[in-house]
Amino acid sequence: MGITIFEDSYRHKGLRRKLIEELRRKGIRDERVLNAFDKVPRHLFMDSSFVEFAYQDKAFPIAAGQTISQPYTVAFMTELLNIKPLDKVFEVGTGSGYQTAILSELGAKVYTIERQKDLFQSCQHLLKMLGYNPLYFFGDGYLGKPSYAPYDKIIVTAGAPEIPKDLIAQLAIGGRMVIPIGTSDLQVMTTLDRISPTQVDIHEHGNFVFVPMLKGTNNR
Secondary structure, eight states: OGGGGGOOOHHHHHHHHHHHHHHHHTTOOOHHHHHHHHHSOGGGGSOGGGGGGTTSSOOEEOGGGOEEOOHHHHHHHHHHHTOOTTOEEEEEOOTTSHHHHHHHHTTOEEEEEESBHHHHHHHHHHHHHTTOOOEEEESOGGGOOGGGOOEEEEEEOSBBSSOOHHHHHTEEEEEEEEEEEEOSSOEEEEEEEEOSSSOEEEEEEEEEOOOBOOSSOBOO
């Protein structure tokens, strides 16, 4: 029966709690973020052949040559965002939809864009079945979605060579962007706080590795 793919067993829940303890040991302190991880069944966002590895703190491949990020990376970025209930959050790179679900659990109103057509289509059914209702867009994340701006928070889930100017323009005054900046081999996790129309405050938070942020769309 098709519904079995949405099974979330006691074993899965137990493995999630072990993952949460590992995230605590690695320095994640925001209990709201950890609670969101407890509620979102990561195994449902992965290919069934990887289900046994779903609650290891590792990244794994998904469709279109992309990855579902390491749980610690998702938690670290989410903690840096400092989500408040009803924050308007623009997510660049829907991917599997896992980060989207975590943001939604925190009470954010999520606007998410994906450039890979197959990922854009596949994640929507799962997120809906799990009760999440973000606004989805198929398009180029570099351009953002100005018609819905300004956003309280922006999160970019791919490595960018620089901070896209269009995204800065769509960030609300007082808002924050979290984005990995660097080459295709290594990026620096970066926060950008928009202090005024002309002033931003930028801080770095260590090295990470992401798939590259690409321009344009892929209709395959």
